[in-house]
Amino acid sequence: MSDYRETQNLIHPDKTNILMATIVVILIVIVTLQLWIMYGALNSSEDSNQVFVWAAFGASLLLFIAGLWLLKYLPDTKAKEVKDPDNPYV
Amino acid sequence: MSQDNNNKTPVWKSDFPIKQDESTLISRRKFTKLLCLLSGGLALGTGAIAIKSVACPRARIGGEYFVCEASELPVGGMKSSIIINDKTETPYILIHLAEDKWRCFAQKCTHLSCSVLYRPDMKKIMCPCHEGAFDPETGEVLQGPPPRPLPQISVIVREGKVYLTDKA
Numbered sequence: 001m002s003d004y005r006e007t008q009n010l011i012h013p014d015k016t017n018i019l020m021a022t023i024v025v026i027l028i029v030i031v032t033l034q035l036w037i038m039y040g041a042l043n044s045s046e047d048s049n050q051v052f053v054w055a056a057f058g059a060s061l062l063l064f065i066a067g068l069w070l071l072k073y074l075p076d077t078k079a080k081e082v083k084d085p086d087n088p089y090v
Numbered sequence: 091m092s093q094d095n096n097n098k099t100p101v102w103k104s105d106f107p108i109k110q111d112e113s114t115l116i117s118r119r120k121f122t123k124l125l126c127l128l129s130g131g132l133a134l135g136t137g138a139i140a141i142k143s144v145a146c147p148r149a150r151i152g153g154e155y156f157v158c159e160a161s162e163l164p165v166g167g168m169k170s171s172i173i174i175n176d177k178t179e180t181p182y183i184l185i186h187l188a189e190d191k192w193r194c195f196a197q198k199c200t201h202l203s204c205s206v207l208y209r210p211d212m213k214k215i216m217c218p219c220h221e222g223a224f225d226p227e228t229g230e231v232l233q234g235p236p237p238r239p240l241p242q243i244s245v246i247v248r249e250g251k252v253y254l255t256d257k258a
Contacts, residue, residue, distance in 0.1 A: 020118050027125040034132040041136050043237050045143035046200070057133075057140040064133040067126045074119055 016075040023070050030063045037063075149178035154246060154253040157184055161250065165189060166210040170197055173254065182243055183208060183215070184252065185226055192245040194254055195229050201236040215240065 009015065041056035107113045155173050163169055163186045173180040181197040185208045195215065199206050204219035208226060215224040222234030229240035246253040 020122075024118060024122055024125070027122060027129065031125055031129050031132065034129055034136070038132055038136050038139070041139045045139050046148075047238050048143070048148055050143060053140045053143050057136045060133040060136040064126075064129045067129045071122065071126060074122060 019073065019075055023073060026070060027067055030067050034060050034063055148241070149175060149180060150256045151175065151180070151243070151254060152256070154255045157252045157254055159250055160247050160252050163252075168208040168210075170205075170207075181205065182254065184245065184254070185215075187226060190247070192247060192252065193226055193229075194243040194245045195224070195240040196243065199236055200231075200238045200240060201234070206240065 012018075037056045037060050041053050041060075044052040044056070151173055152175065157171070158169060163184065165186050165188060167186050169184045171182065171184075173182060182194055183197050183206065185193045185195075187193055195206070197205050199217040199219065199222055201217065201220060201222055204217050206215050206217045206222075206224065208214075209216050212223075213226065214232060215226050215229075217223070217234065217236065220235050222236040223232040224230065224236070224240050225232055229242050231237075231239060242257050244255045244257045246255060
């Protein structure tokens with residue numbers, strides 16, 4: 001059996017942290033871009049520029065799908081320790 | 091199996107924890123999901139804007155709308171009024187820029203819908219709210235926060251009478 005994963009975890013103990021922070025930053029960038037696109041769409045709809053408005057909707061939807069896809073790479077949570085296994089309310 | 095269930099924190103407890111530090115803690119996983127939810131909301135909002143722009147296009151005057159006699163408005167003068175249509179009311183300003191040169195624009199500033207006014211001394215259409223300025227010839231933005239030009243309305247002068255109509 002390969003011990004690649006164990007060795008990698010030993011070398012990079014903060015791997016999960018970096019992965020999580022990267023996903024959060026990318027999602028913040030996505031939301032910022034979507035806000036900018038929405039502002040442009042509002043202005044263009046007032047200007048009766050239909051082509052831009054629909055293109056903006058497509059772009060916003062694509063960004064949302066990209067964000068959803070990113071959730072796939074969210075690291076799993078660690079199992080919580082239960083102090084008293086006989087009493088779940090502790 | 092029952093042992094596994096006993097080890098799990100009940101759902102009600104994770105949603106409404108007793109300890110204060112647990113209730114105020116928002117994990118990065120939760121924050122990420124919240125960002126994704128916000129992203130979906132923004133995509134839906136942009137879609138709603140697109141649908142609204144198709145379903146409710148800008149109101150049109152429809153035909154010619156009589157305003158006043160051409161002699162009533164001297165050169166450099168401005169007249170503001172409202173075009174009352176079946177569905178909408180459109181406030182506008184009619185400007186007599188020069189002899190045989192008339193311009194008409196919607197009176198709502200494209201920034202926050204304040205009423206704009208023509209200033210003949212500055213040769214600009216000014217918005218008093220945030221000092222936005224528009225070109226009286228074309229309606230283009232000259233200064234300030236307005237994001238787009240003033241919508242223009244066509245002016246027809248026939249037999250000494252001024253009419254307004256939709257811009258082609």
